[in-house]
Amino acid sequence: MNKKNKNNFTNDQLLKFYEKMFLIRKFEEKAAQLYGAGKIGGFCHLYIGQEAVVIGILSSINSEDTVITAYRDHGHILARGVDPKLVMAELTGRRDGISKGKGGSMHMFSKANRFYGGHGIVGAQVPLGVGIGFAHRYRNEKKISRVYLGDGAMSNGQVFEAFNLASLWELPVLFIIENNKYGMGTSIGRSAAGGELYERATVFGIKGEKVDGMNFFDVSESAIRAREYIEKNSKPYIIEMDTYRFRGHSMSDPGLYRTKDEVNKMKEIDPVLMMKETLLNDYKIQEDTIKDIESDIKKQIKDVEKFSLESPLPDLKELYTEVYL
Amino acid sequence: MKILLPALSPTMETGNLVKWLVKEGDSVVSGDILAEIETDKATMELESPDDGKVEKILVKEGTENISVNTEIALLKVDGEEIEEIPEKPIEKSPPVSSNETEPLSSEVNISMNSLLNQTKENSGGKNWSEKEISMREALNQAIEEEMKLDKDVFLLGEEVAEYDGAYKVTQGLLDKFGSKRVLDTPISEHGFTGLAIGAAMAGLKPICEFMTFNFSMQAVDQIVNSAAKSLYMSGGEINVPIVFRGPNGAAARVGAQHSQCFISWFSHIPGLIVIAPSNARDAKGLLKSSIRNPNPVVFLEHELLYKEKTNVPEENDFLIPIGKGNLIKEGKDVTIIGFSMTVQRILNAHPSIEKLGISPDIIDLRSIKPLDEELIYNSVKKTNRVVIVEDGFGSTSFGSHLSYLIQSNCFDFLDSEIIKVSGKDVPMPYAENLEKLALPNTDEIVSAVKKVSYIN
Numbered sequence: 015m016n017k018k019n020k021n022n023f024t025n026d027q028l029l030k031f032y033e034k035m036f037l038i039r040k041f042e043e044k045a046a047q048l049y050g051a052g053k054i055g056g057f058c059h060l061y062i063g064q065e066a067v068v069i070g071i072l073s074s075i076n077s078e079d080t081v082i083t084a085y086r087d088h089g090h091i092l093a094r095g096v097d098p099k100l101v102m103a104e105l106t107g108r109r110d111g112i113s114k115g116k117g118g119s120m121h122m123f124s125k126a127n128r129f130y131g132g133h134g135i136v137g138a139q140v141p142l143g144v145g146i147g148f149a150h151r152y153r154n155e156k157k158i159s160r161v162y163l164g165d166g167a168m169s170n171g172q173v174f175e176a177f178n179l180a181s182l183w184e185l186p187v188l189f190i191i192e193n194n195k196y197g198m199g200t201s202i203g204r205s206a207a208g209g210e211l212y213e214r215a216t217v218f219g220i221k222g223e224k225v226d227g228m229n230f231f232d233v234s235e236s237a238i239r240a241r242e243y244i245e246k247n248s249k250p251y252i253i254e255m256d257t258y259r260f261r262g263h264s265m266s267d268p269g270l271y272r273t274k275d276e277v278n279k280m281k282e283i284d285p286v287l288m289m290k291e292t293l294l295n296d297y298k299i300q301e302d303t304i305k306d307i308e309s310d311i312k313k314q315i316k317d318v319e320k321f322s323l324e325s326p327l328p329d330l331k332e333l334y335t336e337v338y339l
Numbered sequence: 340m341k342i343l344l345p346a347l348s349p350t351m352e353t354g355n356l357v358k359w360l361v362k363e364g365d366s367v368v369s370g371d372i373l374a375e376i377e378t379d380k381a382t383m384e385l386e387s388p389d390d391g392k393v394e395k396i397l398v399k400e401g402t403e404n405i406s407v408n409t410e411i412a413l414l415k416v417d418g419e420e421i422e423e424i425p426e427k428p429i430e431k432s433p434p435v436s437s438n439e440t441e442p443l444s445s446e447v448n449i450s451m452n453s454l455l456n457q458t459k460e461n462s463g464g465k466n467w468s469e470k471e472i473s474m475r476e477a478l479n480q481a482i483e484e485e486m487k488l489d490k491d492v493f494l495l496g497e498e499v500a501e502y503d504g505a506y507k508v509t510q511g512l513l514d515k516f517g518s519k520r521v522l523d524t525p526i527s528e529h530g531f532t533g534l535a536i537g538a539a540m541a542g543l544k545p546i547c548e549f550m551t552f553n554f555s556m557q558a559v560d561q562i563v564n565s566a567a568k569s570l571y572m573s574g575g576e577i578n579v580p581i582v583f584r585g586p587n588g589a590a591a592r593v594g595a596q597h598s599q600c601f602i603s604w605f606s607h608i609p610g611l612i613v614i615a616p617s618n619a620r621d622a623k624g625l626l627k628s629s630i631r632n633p634n635p636v637v638f639l640e641h642e643l644l645y646k647e648k649t650n651v652p653e654e655n656d657f658l659i660p661i662g663k664g665n666l667i668k669e670g671k672d673v674t675i676i677g678f679s680m681t682v683q684r685i686l687n688a689h690p691s692i693e694k695l696g697i698s699p700d701i702i703d704l705r706s707i708k709p710l711d712e713e714l715i716y717n718s719v720k721k722t723n724r725v726v727i728v729e730d731g732f733g734s735t736s737f738g739s740h741l742s743y744l745i746q747s748n749c750f751d752f753l754d755s756e757i758i759k760v761s762g763k764d765v766p767m768p769y770a771e772n773l774e775k776l777a778l779p780n781t782d783e784i785v786s787a788v789k790k791v792s793y794i795n
Contacts, residue, residue, distance in 0.1 A: 080541065114574030121572040130540055130577065135564050141530050142565055145537020152493070152519070152543060172561075175530025182525070336575040337609050339633040 021073065021234050025297055031073055031230065032293060033307050035065040035286050038089045040315045041098055042261075045088065045105055049265045053323060054105045058119045061089030063260035066285035067192055068093045070233025071160065074241050078155070082130040082143040083162035085120035086192075086259075090162065094127040098314070099321040108325035115328040116336070136197075137170030139163065140189070144176045147187035151248070158244055159187045166197025168211045174218075180250040181218040188240050189215065189252040192227065194259045199271040212254035220250050227255030228285045231292070260284075340389060340419060342412040344398075344405050347378045349591050350642055354378050355403040356411065365393045373412065374400070379646055380507055391416040449686055451618045452649040454667045467652030475645040477619035478508045478584075481626035482546060484655050486516055489544060492630055495522040495535060496548030496585070505550045506586060506645055532558035532583070536566045536635075539581040544630060549585035552601045552639060559604075566635040567610030580633045584626070587615070587639035588680055588730050592774055595766035600731035602678070605637040606708045606740075612636040612661060613707040617682035619649045621705050624659030632661060641680045664711035666718065670698030673724040673788055676715065676741065678704040681728040681779060688784035695785075697792055707737060715741075716748050723754040724791040728779050733761030758787040 023031075042060045049058050061068070068089045083090045091101055096112060104111030105119050112122045113132075120134040130146060133139040143161030150157040167173055168191060180187045191211050195202050208214070212222040221243060225236040233255065240251040258280040262269045269277075293299045344354055355377040361367060367387040374385045394413040398405055405411065452471070472480070486492045493516075498505045500513040500523040513521040524531040528549065535545040549555045555562065562583060569577045589598035606613045612634050616622040622640070629636040651657075667682070668689075675692075677685045682703045692699055700718045704711065719725055725745055729738040742757040760779040768774055789795070 082537070112574070113572060113576065116574050117572040123569075123573040123576045125576055130537075131569070131573065133565070135560060138533060138561060138565055141533020141561065142537035142540065144530075145534035145539070146541045147537075148534055149538045149541035149543045152538070172529040172533060175525075175527040176533065178525060178527065179530050179534055183522075336571050338612070339570060339575075339578045 021231075021238060023073070025299055027073075028293060028297060029299065029303070029307060031069050032289050032304070033311065034072070034093060035069045035230070035289060036308055037098065037311050037314070038065045038068070038092050039286050040311050041092060041102070041318065042088060044315050044319055045102070046261065046265065048102075048106065048319065048322070054119070055107065056118055057085070058105065058265045059086040059263065060259070060261045060265070061086055063280070063285070064192055064194060064227065064257045065089060066230040066233055066289065067190070067227045067255045067257055070227075070230045071190060071237045073230075073234040074237035075160070076157065076241070078128065079158045079160055080128045080130060080146050080150070081160045081162070082139045082146060083132070084136060084139050084164060084167065085132075085134050086164070087120065087122055087132045091122050091124065091127075091129050091132070094124065094129040096122075096124050096127050096129065098318045102318045102322035103325045106322040106325070107327070108322060109328045109332070110321070110325035114332060116332065137163070137167040137173050140167065140173045141176040141179070144180045144185060144187055147180065147185035147250070148183065150186055151184075156245075157186065158241065159185070160190060161187055162190045162192055164197060165191060165193040165195065165202050165211060166200075166205065168214060169197075169206055174214070177215045177218040177220060177250075181220050184249050186244050186248060187250040188237075188244060189220070189222075189250065191252065191254040192257055193254055194257050196259075196263065196271065198263045199267070201271065210254060212252050215252040220252050222252035222254065224254040224256060227257030228283045228288065230285065230289050340391065340414045340416050341410045342373065342385075342388070342414055344376065344407055344409045344411050345385065346407045347376060347383045348380045349593050351378045351380075351407060353404045353406050356398050356400050356405060357382060359396060359400045361393050363393050363396055367391060367393060367414070380505070381503075387414065389414060389416045391419075449668070449689060451647065451667075451683070451686065455618060455620055455649050458665060458667060467654055467657055469650040469652050471648050472619055472651050473646050473648050474616075474619040474622045474640070475506065475508055477623035477651045478626055478640065479510060479512070480651070480653075481623045481630070482509065482512060483515060485627055485630040486512070486520060488655065489630075491542065492544045492546065493520040493522070494546045494548065495524050495531060497524055497526055497550050499523060499548050504548075506642060508640075508645070509548065528554050528557035529561065533561040533565065535581055536561055536579055539566070539579045539635075540569065540577050544580045546582045546584060546630065549583065551597055551642075552585055552587040553597050553599055555583065555585070555601070562605075562611070562635070562637070563608050567608045570634070571610060578633050579635045582626070582629045582636045582638050584629075584638035585640060586642040586645075588641050589762075589767055589774070589778060590642040592769055592771060594769045598767035598774075600729070600762065602639060602707055602729070603731050603735065603737040605639075606737050610635065611708065613639065614661065614705065615639045615641075615679035615707055616705055617644065617677070617679055617703050619647065620651045621659055621665070621703070623651050624657055625661065625705060628658045628661050631658075636661075639679060643680060644683070659705070662706045662709040662711060664705055664714045665703045666700060666714060667703050668699065668701040670700045670722070672697045672699060672722055673726060673791055674700045674702060674715070674718040674722045675726045675728065675784070675788065676702045676704060677728045678707060679730070681730055684779055684781070685728055685784060688781040688788075691781060691785045692788050695789065695792075695794060697788060697794075699788065710741075710744075712744065712748070715745065719745055719749045720752045723752050725753070725757045726784065726787045726791060727757065727759045728784055729759070730762050730778060732764050733759065734764050736761055755791040755793065758791055760784055760787050
């Protein structure tokens with residue numbers, strides 16, 4: 015990868031982004047381990063392979079912007095700066111979890127970090143995110159509602175209702191399709207007719223583009239274009255991220271719908287490794303600097319694991335709390 | 340040819356003759372506008388059914404409450420015999436049989452208004468300045484007052500703005516608050532309901548109107564999975580202060596897809612508050628409380644009650660607490676429980692029940708979830724007999740759950756089985772007689788009361 019840094023990020027900034035990507039990778043690997051050990055239950059959808067998307071978008075984010083996504087949300091809530099300990103404790107279903115152990119892997123939220131979940135119904139987060147954009151405009155806030163959806167959601171009816179409303183009412187919404195090629199076990203070719211997914215939004219008058227979602231720099235530049243467009247035109251924008259998940263749909267997915275060769279080929283463009291190589295080769299950052307960052311993260315993940323296993327189970331009286339306010 | 344006042348909506352029984360656009364002697368062709376008629380929903384134009392000459396105008400303009408099918412003019416059509424002209428113009432005719440199941444209580448011996456005036460519970464100890472208005476106006480007032488008090492409150496739905504509301508509940512609100520706060524949506528329930536819930540998650544207080552709750556089925560995933568469950572699954576982080584409102588249940592002959600009561604559906608869901616008022620006063624006080632409530636509220640109105648009037652306080656701080664039922668008539672022999680339209684059905688049956696020498700406690704639940712269990716159990720412990728009336732399908736219904744709760748909490752006090760009078764387990768038929776049969780009626784309520792009282 016020989017990508018020029020058009021965003022004028024300093025080396026320190028780039029290292030921060032790399033640190034975040036590496037954190038997500040290591041966090042998810044640990045989650046996979048804990049799942050295998052029976053410490054995490056239920057569904058657990060890992061973000062491994064898609065790190066460049068969330069961190070590339072983050073690189074352009076106004077910290078006041080809001081984010082909403084579906085069930086593959088660990089990477090997103092970590093990117094928003096929520097303490098990984100609280101996220102892992104949620105996965106282990108403990109009282110110190112970000113949702114007090116009552117949400118689980120798919121249902122994590124943090125108003126303080128402007129993260130609105132964490133939604134388990136494919137497509138449902140899209141109208142919700144448009145509603146958050148509505149609230150931004152209603153209050154004349156200079157914020158963008160960033161709405162993530164998968165390729166699977168792009169064939170879900172409410173998504174098109176949401177596109178129509180966002181465009182009709184000129185709401186500050188950035189739709190980001192994380193096209194990882196499979197909706198569970200069904201490949202995109204077997205689920206979506208017609209051309210590119212993002213083009214389905216353009217018929218509602220929403221401007222958009224398709225980007226290499228494995229490449230941090232490409233993602234980052236598209237996010238900056240999107241931000242400028244939304245701010246200038248007060249209209250929604252859509253980016254389709256060409257990405258890939260290295261793990262199954264969830265931990266219980268045997269992955270029989272794709273070949274090992276395909277997965278291995280995609281691993282050659284592993285977004286975390288590519289970012290690292292770019293930092294070493296193009297930015298001449300010392301290998302030791304990167305190693306220090308990595309070993310700090312590895313240490314942090316050990317603490318995260320410990321915390322998530324030592325935190326007690328929720329108190330039984332929590333069963334009946336927070337049904338109503 | 341007689342020109343009769345036409346029924347211009349499914350629920351129209353009377354209309355107002357706003358204006359004649361022709362005068363006697365005018366020649367008209369088929370399709371010419373003869374007059375403007377105000378219905379229960381809108382002001383409509385009355386077209387000439389044929390070519391001819393306006394022979395006689397029988398009802399003066401400005402006349403109100405003219406029954407459907409009243410002769411309002413005579414048209415001389417070429418080749419037709421001139422019809423007999425009544426001697427003097429009719430200003431108001433007596434009510435003719437409507438297409439409603441039964442007359443409402445205002446036409447029988449006890450009116451909702453008089454009952455409400457007797458129940459002090461409603462007044463909260465205050466002397467309100469009151470005015471007799473319809474439920475439609477009461478709901479409109481509630482929305483207007485709350486929108487004035489809180490700029491985070493906004494209204495969205497199909498035809499709520501420029502059309503003035505499909506049932507006129509939101510009439511005039513666009514003019515008062517502008518298009519930023521009163522928004523017409525596309526016919527897109529799934530999308531706009533999700534949008535409204537998202538806006539509520541971000542701190543706004545939407546009022547999301549369904550033109551009828553039948554259409555809420557398009558959006559039920561968002562109501563159940565996004566609105567009701569977010570507070571819990573976020574560990575208290577995300578609350579959803581939203582009101583879903585609109586008419587629920589069977590109106591009048593609008594068929595199976597527009598005539599379902601969803602009380603049992605929504606009251607099944609933890610996280611939702613469910614309200615079903617029976618009268619204008621409660622509707623206003625409860626809608627205001629619902630808008631101020633930090634939880635998602637499903638506010639189920641009834642189209643046939645929109646025009647019914649009671650005294651309603653005009654003050655901003657008139658609220659009726661959520662979760663409080665109302666003992667609207669105190670008796671001693673049997674507890675009859677209803678809500679929304681079924682309260683009217685119970686009041687219609689009341690004269691026949693009194694004739695049996697039975698004096699009932701009549702409870703209007705008002706709130707379905709949370710439920711005023713104390714009020715119910717206190718009454719049952721006094722009367723020892725219970726009849727529950729609900730419009731919804733009987734199987735797996737709210738009434739079934741209520742009878743479970745009563746037997747569970749008042750087992751030693753019951754002198755008879757609990758009887759539930761429910762809607763029949765069939766899609767709502769269109770034919771007038773079948774629709775009537777599908778809904779709870781006076782005879783069924785009276786029979787149930789007799790049965791729990793062991794009267795043959």
